[in-house]
Amino acid sequence: MNPQTWTRLTRQTPLVKVFHYDEITSTSDRARAYLRRKRTPLTGPVLFAADRQTAGRGRGDHLWWSPDGGLFLSYAARRSDFGLDAGESVELSLAAAGAVARTLRRRAEKEKAFSVRVKHPNDVMLNGRKVCGILIESPAAETVIVGIGINLNKPPVPVPEEIRNRYISVGEVLGTFLDPLPFTAELTERLFS
DSSP, X not given: OOXXXXXXXXXXSSOSEEEEEEEESOHHHHHHXXXXXXXSOOSSOXXXXXXXXXXXXXXXXOBOOOOTTOEEEXXXXXXXXXXXXXXXXXXXXHHHXXXXXXXXXXXXXXXXXXOEEXXXXXXXEETTEEEEEEEEEEEETTEEEEEEXXXXXXXXXXXXXXXXXXXXXXXHHXXXXXXXXXXXXXXXXXXXX
16 A cells, blocks of 8 residues: 555644555554654654564564464554643553454444453453554653554465464455455544554
């Protein structure tokens, strides 16, 4: 997808800047590097989005399989952009998971019913399988990075055997392709409202 298409999100959502990559090691790593280089304070949320990641990660030492078809997002923002005080990472993780779940449920109402639930503290489950993981990082007291990996569309390659019984994508359940841009716009509005 054309990266300039993604910049439209700055006109449709509270985002002040958007970076889109076809492939990247990790959107959260890129967000962290951006915050380290930035010489002025953030004035609002910045989004780093990728079609695929080569080194996606979850909590602890867990890796996040990130092939084409997924939606990989990291929001670099001030805690105040989320209405949070310092130390409320669990609340932010739950709020982000809730925003993903509500966005998926809205899609379910439009297309076809399915079961969506938040698994404390940072996963979203679809029909009993993990469809989304959330990683919250705090590189500085006043900033936070919210990493969200969503199995949006069916990947073009086989799912690795070690995660096959836990993996599911929204697109395969719905039997259709989901455009990542409007999904991201809706999710972003929910995160920052």
